[in-house]
Amino acid sequence: MLIVMHHSASEEQIDQVISAVQSMGLQAEPIPGSLRTAIGVLGNQGYVDDSTIRNLPGVRETIHVSKPYKLVSRDFHPASTEVTVRSAVFGDNRPPVIIAGPCSIESEEQMLEAARTVKAAGGQMLRGGAFKPRTGPHSFQGLGVEGLKYLRLAGDATELPVVTEVMRIEQLDAVCKHADMLQIGARNMQNFDLLKEVGRLDHPVLLKRGMSATLEEFLAAAEYIVAEGNGNVVLCERGIRTFERATRNTLDLSVVPLIRDMSHLPIIVDPSHATGKRSLVPVMAKAALVAGAHGLMIEVHPDPATALCDGAQSLDGDGFSALMGQIGGLQDYLRTH
Numbered sequence: 358m359l360i361v362m363h364h365s366a367s368e369e370q371i372d373q374v375i376s377a378v379q380s381m382g383l384q385a386e387p388i389p390g391s392l393r394t395a396i397g398v399l400g401n402q403g404y405v406d407d408s409t410i411r412n413l414p415g416v417r418e419t420i421h422v423s424k425p426y427k428l429v430s431r432d433f434h435p436a437s438t439e440v441t442v443r444s445a446v447f448g449d450n451r452p453p454v455i456i457a458g459p460c461s462i463e464s465e466e467q468m469l470e471a472a473r474t475v476k477a478a479g480g481q482m483l484r485g486g487a488f489k490p491r492t493g494p495h496s497f498q499g500l501g502v503e504g505l506k507y508l509r510l511a512g513d514a515t516e517l518p519v520v521t522e523v524m525r526i527e528q529l530d531a532v533c534k535h536a537d538m539l540q541i542g543a544r545n546m547q548n549f550d551l552l553k554e555v556g557r558l559d560h561p562v563l564l565k566r567g568m569s570a571t572l573e574e575f576l577a578a579a580e581y582i583v584a585e586g587n588g589n590v591v592l593c594e595r596g597i598r599t600f601e602r603a604t605r606n607t608l609d610l611s612v613v614p615l616i617r618d619m620s621h622l623p624i625i626v627d628p629s630h631a632t633g634k635r636s637l638v639p640v641m642a643k644a645a646l647v648a649g650a651h652g653l654m655i656e657v658h659p660d661p662a663t664a665l666c667d668g669a670q671s672l673d674g675d676g677f678s679a680l681m682g683q684i685g686g687l688q689d690y691l692r693t694h
Contacts, residue, residue, distance in 0.1 A: 358397075358398040358401070358405045358407060358419055358420065358421050358422060359395055359396070359397055359398070359419070359420040359421075359422055359432055359433060360374055360378075360395060360396040360397075360398065360407075360410060360416060360418075360419050360420075361393065361395050361416075361417045361418045361419070361420065362374070362393050362394045362395065362396070362415050362416060362417055363393065363415055363416070363417045364392050364393040365415075366393070366394065366414075366415030366416075366417075367415065370413070370414050370415030370416075371387065371394055371396070371415065373413060373414070373415075374396055374410060374413055374415065374416060375387065375396060377409065377410055377413060378396065378398055378410065381405070382400070383398050383399065383400045383401055383405070384398070384399040384400045385397070385398060385399075386398075386399055386428070386433070388433055388434065390435070393417070395433075397427060397428070397433045399427060399428075399584075404421070405421070407419040407421075420432070424573070424576075425573065425577045425580070426573070426576040426577045426579065426580040426620075427580065428580055428583045428584055428588075429576055429579045429580050429583050429590070429620045429621070429622055430576070430619060430620060430621075431618070431619060431620060431621055434621045435621070436621060437449045437621050437623075438588065438621045438622055438623065439451070439623070440561050440589045440590065440591050440622075440623055441561070441589075442482065442518045442520070442537050442538045442561045443518040443537050444481065444516070444518060445481045445482050445518050447591050447623035447625070447651045447652055448623055448651060449623075449651075451651070452688065453625075453646055453650065453651060453652045453653060453684070453688070454481045454482060454625065454651065454652035454653075455479070455480045455481055455482070455652060455653050455655065455681065455684070456480070456481070456482040456483070456484050456520060456625070456652065456653065456654045456655070457471075457475045457478075457480040457482075457483070457484065457654070457655040457656070457657045457677060458471050458472070458475060458483045458484040458485045458656070458657055459471050459484075459485055459486075459656065459657065459658045459659075459664065459666075459671065460485075460486055460629075460656050460658075460664065460666040460667040460671065461485070461486045461499055461500075461504075461664070461665050461666035461667075462485040462486060462487050462499065462500055462504035462505075462507050462508055463500070463664075463665050464507065465507045465510065465511075467658075467659060468485055468507045468508055468510070468511040469507075469510070469511050469514060470659040471483075471485070471511070471657055471658065471659055472511035472512065472514060472515040472517060473514075473515060474657060474659065474674040474677060474678075475515070475517065475657060475677070476515040476516075476517055477678070478674075478677050478678040478681040479681045479685070480517070480655075480657075480677075480681070481517070481518075482517055482518045482519065482520060482538075483508070483511060483512050483515065483517040483518070483519045483520075484519070484520050484521065484540075484654060484656075485504070485507075485508045485511075485519070485521055486499055486504075486521060486522055486666070487499050487500055487501055487502070487503075487504030487505045487508060487521055487522075487532075488501060488504075488521075488522055488523065488524045488528060488532075502531050505521065505531060505532065505534075505535040505536070506535065508521055508535060508536070509535040509536075512537070518537040518538065519535070519536050519537050519538070520536060520537065520538035520539070520540050520563055521535070521536045521539075521540060522539075522540040522541070522542045523539050523540065523541070523551070523555070524542070524545060524551075525551065526550060526551055526554050529554060529555070529558070533558065533560055536560070537560075537561070538560065538561045538562070538563055538591075539555055539558075539560050539561070539562050539563070540562075540563040540565065541555065541562060541563070541564045541565060542565050543565045543566060543567050543568050543595055543630075544567070544568075546564065546565060546566060546567035546570055546574075546575070546578045547567060547570070547574070547578055549581055552578060552581035552582050553581055553582075553585050555582055555585075555587065556581060556582040556583065556584065556585025556586060556587045557585050557586060557587070558587060559587065559589075560587075560589075561589040561590075561591065562582055562587060562589060562590045562591070563591050563593055563625075563654075564578060564579055564582065564590055564591070564592055564593065565593045565595050565627070566592070566593065566594050566595060566597065566612070568596070568597055568598045568606065569597060569598050570597070572612055572615060572616070572619075575592065575612075575616075576616070576619065576620055579592060579620070579622060590622050591622065591623045591624070591625060591651070591652075592616060592620070592622050592623065592624040592625070593624070593625050593626070593627055593654060594608070594609060594610075594612050594613065594624065594625075594626050594627070594631070594645075594650075595626075595627040595630045595631055595654075596608045596609065596627070596630055596631030596632070597609055604631070604632045604633055604634060604637065605630065605631065605632060605633025605634070605670070606630065606631050606632075606633070607631070608626070608628060608631035608632060608641055608645075610626070610641075610644060610645060610648045611648075612624075613626065613645065613648040613649050613650050614648060614649050617649050623651040623652070624650060624651055625645075625650050625651055625652035625653060625654060626641075626642070626645035626648075626650045626652075626653055626654070627653070627654040627655075628641035628642045628645060628653065628655070629654070629655055629656035629667070629670045629671065630656075630667075630670070632670065633667075633669065633670045634669065634670060635661070635669060635670055635671065635672060635676070638655065638656075638670065638672060638680070639672075639676075639679075639680045639683065642655065642680060642684070643683060643684065643687055646684065646687060646688070646691070647687070647691070653684075655672060655677065655680070656670055656671040656672065657671060657672050657673070657674070657676075657677045658671040658672075658673065659673070659674065660673070661673055
């Protein structure tokens with residue numbers, strides 16, 4: 358439930374409403390606004406009887422919110438959130454943040470070369486997987502902590518913030534030590550213990566949509582993180598599983614304007630995992646920006662033919678540079694139309 362106060366409501370009246378909510382065994386979350394204060398009610402398992410609260414001094418109206426996600430919704434938080442990762446800022450009226458790098462960290466030399474390519478082309482963040490959740494147990498699983506060190510070294514050498522995936526709670530200390538942003542991958546979107554633990558940290562989080570997750574489930578997963586106190590969450594659409602087999606997944610671009618309408622959190626798109634085909638990445642990347650994405654995650658490898666993971670969907674240096682040039686032209690067009 359959302360309690361909207363009159364613009365003239367006093368601090369004493371607001372405190373009285375908060376006390377009334379707490380006396381019902383529920384949590385009150387004040388949401389200050391430029392015109393008036395609202396108070397979010399959390400912790401209820403069903404309908405809340407608002408008859409007493411509705412008649413308290415200073416209360417303008419009560420709005421029942423039935424969504425399983427509240428803190429990430431625009432009902433509770435009308436203003437858009439900006440998430441800052443060192444020099445990169447995700448948010449409305451900001452240039453799109455382009456995150457790029459290899460799917461898997463393979464060596465120090467590979468990461469340094471990839472980082473220089475990303476930096477030279479104008480990318481704002483560096484990605485690389487040290488812990489890899491692969492479909493088959495015999496596939497390359499990543500270099501672990503050694504890979505994290507290579508990622509940090511490459512990020513420092515090029516002054517790029519770095520993001521990498523964390524799969525288990527036990528990995529958090531090591532990943533936080535080396536990464537500027539934590540990625541929760543599609544397979545862990547509903548790993549609720551991990552989400553809660555990440556929510557207790559102050560590291561920004563990139564949350565990927567699960568391969569079969571509905572929009573409601575996606576936002577509810579983000580709610581687990583925000584409810585623990587970490588509001589620095591960026592959502593990522595990376596394609597969902599459908600009956601179509603021509604592409605690796607089905608890129609759901611409609612989710613971008615939908616989430617921008619329903620949630621205050623920034624959303625980016627990963628066209629590499631969504632399509633699984635190098636030739637489709639540039640066009641879907643540009644389509645994502647037209648749809649309103651706050652950024653992109655692009656797989657870039659110095660030599661995709663020899664990549665230990667997802668080479669078929671990775672761009673080489675020339676391909677990524679060409680895409681970045683096209684994105685620049687697209688941004689110029691969007692600013693004037």
